[in-house]
Structure formats: C-alpha cells, structure tokens
Amino acid sequence: MKVAITSTGNKEDSTIDQRFGRCAYLVIYDTVSKSVEYIPNPGKDAEEDAGPVCIQLAASRNVIKIISGEFGIKIKALLDSMKVQMIMLKDPDIKINEIIEMLNH
Amino acid sequence: MSPRIKRIRKVLNPPPIKGFKPYGPETNNTQNEPVVLLYEEYEALRLCDYDMYNHYYASGIMNVSRPTFTRIYASARQKVARAFVEGRQIAIEGGKVYFDSDWYHCEKCHCDFNNPAKELQVEMCPLCGSKEVKDYDYTYEIEENTENRPFDTCICPNCGFEQPHKSGKPCRQEECPKCHSRMMRK
Ligand SMILES: [Zn+2]
Ligand SMILES: [Zn+2]
Numbered sequence: 001m002k003v004a005i006t007s008t009g010n011k012e013d014s015t016i017d018q019r020f021g022r023c024a025y026l027v028i029y030d031t032v033s034k035s036v037e038y039i040p041n042p043g044k045d046a047e048e049d050a051g052p053v054c055i056q057l058a059a060s061r062n063v064i065k066i067i068s069g070e071f072g073i074k075i076k077a078l079l080d081s082m083k084v085q086m087i088m089l090k091d092p093d094i095k096i097n098e099i100i101e102m103l104n105h
Numbered sequence: 106m107s108p109r110i111k112r113i114r115k116v117l118n119p120p121p122i123k124g125f126k127p128y129g130p131e132t133n134n135t136q137n138e139p140v141v142l143l144y145e146e147y148e149a150l151r152l153c154d155y156d157m158y159n160h161y162y163a164s165g166i167m168n169v170s171r172p173t174f175t176r177i178y179a180s181a182r183q184k185v186a187r188a189f190v191e192g193r194q195i196a197i198e199g200g201k202v203y204f205d206s207d208w209y210h211c212e213k214c215h216c217d218f219n220n221p222a223k224e225l226q227v228e229m230c231p232l233c234g235s236k237e238v239k240d241y242d243y244t245y246e247i248e249e250n251t252e253n254r255p256f257d258t259c260i261c262p263n264c265g266f267e268q269p270h271k272s273g274k275p276c277r278q279e280e281c282p283k284c285h286s287r288m289m290r291k
Contacts, residue, residue, distance in 0.1 A: 065231060067216075067232065076219075079221075080206050080219065080221060083221040083222070084221065085218060085219060085220070085221050085231055086218060086219050087216050087217075087218040087231055087232050088216060088217045088218070089214070089215075089216045089232070090215070091215070099232070102214060102232050102233045102234075103232065105233050105234030105235075
C-alpha cells in the first residue's frame with residue numbers, strides 16, 4: 001500500500017508540509033516494500049490549480065492515503081470522489097521519518 | 106438553544122465569507138460577542154430564503170428530518186434577528202464540512218481523517234493504529250474558529266480555575282493544572 005506525505009524537503013528528517021497543493025515535495029512511502037521516494041512537486045509555485053497537479057502526481061503512484069496538514073475545499077471533494085483517504089496532521093514540526101514510524105504501528 | 110449536531114453533513118455550497126460586521130456610530134462596541142451562525146443554520150437560510158426551497162425539500166437536501174430542519178431554520182432566523190437588533194457581528198462557522206464522507210478524529214495522534222470506504226466501519230486510526238477514534242465533532246470547528254474572539258477563556262468545571270484558551274487545541278484536551286479535571290470553554 002502506498003501513502004503520500006507532503007514534505008518541506010527531500011530528507012527523512014524534513015518536516016511535514018502543511019500545505020497540500022503547494023508542498024515542496026511529495027514523499028511516496030510503500031508500506032510493504034518500505035521504499036521511500038521523494039518527488040519534487042511540479043505545482044509548488046503554481047499560481048492556481050496547484051492542488052490538482054499534486055493529486056495527479058499522487059494518483060500516478062497509486063497512493064490510497066495522503067497525509068498533509070490541511071486540504072482545500074475543492075481538493076477534499078476531488079480526493080473524496082477518488083476514494084483516496086485524507087489524513088490531516090496539524091503539527092508542523094513532525095518529521096517524515098516520524099510519520100513513517102507511525103504508519104508502521 | 107440551538108440544536109447541537111454532531112455528524113458532519115453533506116454540504117454543497119460553502120459560505121463565501123466568514124461573517125458580517127455591522128456599521129454605524131453605535132457599532133464600535135467590541136464588547137458585544139458575535140453571534141455564531143452554525144454552518145447548518147447558514148445552509149438552512151440559504152436553501153429556504155435564498156434558493157426558495159420549501160422546508161420539505163430543503164430538509165431532504167440537508168439530509169435531516171423535517172422537525173430537525175425546522176429547528177435549525179428557526180435558530181438561524183433567531184440569530185440573524187438578534188445580530189440585527191443588537192448590532193452584533195455574525196460569524197459563520199465554516200470548515201471541514203464540505204464533502205461527502207464522514208470524518209473522524211484520533212485521540213492519540215490528534216489527526217483528522219475521512220473514511221472514503223463508507224461501507225466499512227472505522228476501527229482504528231489510519232496513521233498511528235490507535236483504537237481511540239471518535240466521530241469528528243463540530244465543537245472542534247467552533248473552538249478553532251473562535252481563536253480571535255475576545256471571550257477565549259477555558260474554565261475548570263470542578264474548581265473554577267481559569268486560563269486563556271490555547272488556539273487550535275480543544276479545551277477538553279486541556280487538563281486543569283490544579284485538580285486535573287478536564288477543562289471546558291467558559
Ligand atoms: Zn492516530
Ligand atoms: Zn480544576
């Protein structure tokens with residue numbers, strides 16, 4: 001199962017990016033193989049429609065869950081219709097490796 | 106008394122604004138607490154008085170019973186009237202209500218998550234695996250959205266100890282430093 005996490009950087013001790021659409025990186029974590037992939041978000045500096053770009057990126061990796069700080073109204077509706085689970089974690093200090101550890105509960 | 110609704114409902118049209126401010130010479134009195142219009146109250150007004158649906162149809166759109174709808178609608182009108190007559194601000198409670206699936210809150214890692222597989226019951230947190238999961242509660246929204254209001258005080262229902270409300274954190278998660286009871290909004 002693949003999970004996407006929005007990240008401020010491309011290291012395992014980077015912190016979660018609270019923004020979904022304009023996150024710096026998308027971390028794709030595979031809970032089975034334990035592989036971690038850091039993908040720069042092409043929509044990072046987009047004026048608008050950053051969310052859909054990021055969703056497309058996540059969808060291309062077949063993720064079934066996305067962890068971020070907050071999702072916009074339109075993003076929520078979109079992800080809901082795609083049956084992708086949204087997890088909102090309002091803790092800007094939490095690190096990617098800590099989230100991965102939580103996922104391995 | 107406004108009806109307290111726990112479940113998050115399907116909502117189609119989020120309010121375009123956060124609220125209204127009165128204007129005029131007598132309106133500088135910031136001591137007046139704003140009237141908080143709950144999201145469902147806003148929606149009831151919109152459906153009945155803007156889109157002109159009848160109560161039967163509107164209750165169907167909001168997915169509530171007719172009597173419940175009538176209560177929500179009456180409460181909405183009462184609040185708007187109160188704001189007009191007393192010159193109070195109206196704050197529209199918004200937030201995580203604009204979509205279809207049900208939302209939950211994990212008591213352990215404090216994440217909020219939805220359940221896209223409606224047919225399956227939520228048994229644990231998808232992030233940390235904790236079973237301390239409960240239905241997402243509107244009062245979280247209200248507490249988050251009242252951050253900048255003048256009446257941000259938490260009180261201990263047991264010993265009466267008061268402290269400023271910490272923004273973004275529900276009072277019920279706070280422990281009274283004196284007697285360790287759960288705090289609540291004053
Ligand atoms: Zn949890
Ligand atoms: Zn106390």
